């Protein structure tokens with residue numbers, strides 16, 4: 001048997017790369033290998049997202065999302081400054097479009113304050129229009145610490161640094177299953193076996209299948225929710241200065257269609273949230289029968305649909321109707337017309353769901369003595385990747401040293 005790696009990390013998305021980076025920075029002697037099924041790093045969620053740096057406004061105080069986004073945004077901004085990665089802390093407005101949303105906006109302000117965000121400000125209509133002259137609504141919160149970033153550049157820089165630090169990144173290498181062999185694990189892939197003392201899986205949209213193929217029972221299923229974007233026509237970009245978000249519905253982890261200025265120019269509008277017919281497919285046409293059947297035969301999904309039938313039907317309708325998409329956006333910026341929206345990209349969120357239909361709200365990890373799986377790492381996991389990686393690295397080292405910490 002070949003000498004085992006200290007750890008094999010499955011998945012070279014931003015979470016897998018950041019985890020390897022934190023591990024090797026703090027423990028330079030470790031032998032690490034990342035296996036990634038695509039021929040490039042960051043091929044899925046990490047580069048199909050809104051490109052926003054979230055500071056922790058939305059998340060339940062004390063949750064991992066709250067803790068790791070607050071420290072994660074600071075680490076990510078420092079990383080971007082250090083390596084000259086395009087980013088801008090332009091601030092965000094979260095807007096209550098009518099009186100009925102004001103109470104929820106107030107709760108959001110309280111959450112943000114409890115999570116330690118700095119400089120949050122409650123704005124009336126005049127004050128918010130000084131920042132975003134085209135916005136409609138009755139009140140807003142300004143979140144000055146948030147911004148935009150080029151996550152593609154972040155993953156490429158992480159991969160470059162990992163190469164320099166001696167970490168092997170094996171592209172085009174698909175995890176098939178992991179089995180124990182003595183003290184070690186054998187990871188079977190399409191390119192043969194990898195031997196390791198421990199495995200860390202950061203498989204994004206396939207995280208539940210990796211858990212299952214590691215002889216563990218997944219406690220939740222990944223349900224892929226596609227988010228579609230439009231981009232604003234060039235002559236309408238000036239309608240949006242920075243980031244304009246609605247007040248989210250607290251029942252769902254998605255933030256609602258919003259406007260995002262992109263770091264390399266242009267303005268995006270979206271994303272919505274519809275059931276994806278393929279875990280890594282970016283349109284209705286990208287059907288993967290196995291993925292779709294896995295979602296449709298999962299009782300949790302039907303319980304979720306029965307709980308929120310109106311919302312589920314509306315999301316499908318809005319995905320198929322550009323006029324309806326435009327109407328949602330007009331609540332925030334009334335001057336937007338359907339004709340101002342050009343087709344944009346899409347991303348698929350890996351959202352874990354329990355079999356009772358409840359969405360797993362927080363980041364979620366599953367552990368066995370020689371493996372750790374990142375089961376649920378939805379937004380803001382791109383922002384928080386370095387903090388998530390740091391937490392996993394600490395946990396990993398404490399397991400080796402046989403100390404107890406909780407994730």
Ligand SMILES: Cc1cc2nc3c(=O)[nH]c(=O)nc-3n(C[C@H](O)[C@H](O)[C@H](O)COP(=O)(O)OP(=O)(O)OC[C@H]3O[C@@H](n4cnc5c(N)ncnc54)[C@H](O)[C@@H]3O)c2cc1C
Nearest residue numbers: 011013014015037045046049050052175204347378381383
């Ligand atoms: C539409 C959308 C908008 C978002 N907006 C934001 C935002 O503005 N800000 C923010 O902070 N977050 C945002 N997010 C969330 C963020 O993008 C994700 O939380 C983050 O990218 C998760 O990173 P990851 O590394 O876990 O997953 P991924 O980037 O999906 O990486 C997982 C990797 O595992 C690989 N893999 C899977 N199976 C295998 C296998 N069997 N063998 C080998 N490799 C495998 C995949 O190919 C992939 O490269 C958004 C997400 C979406 C979808």
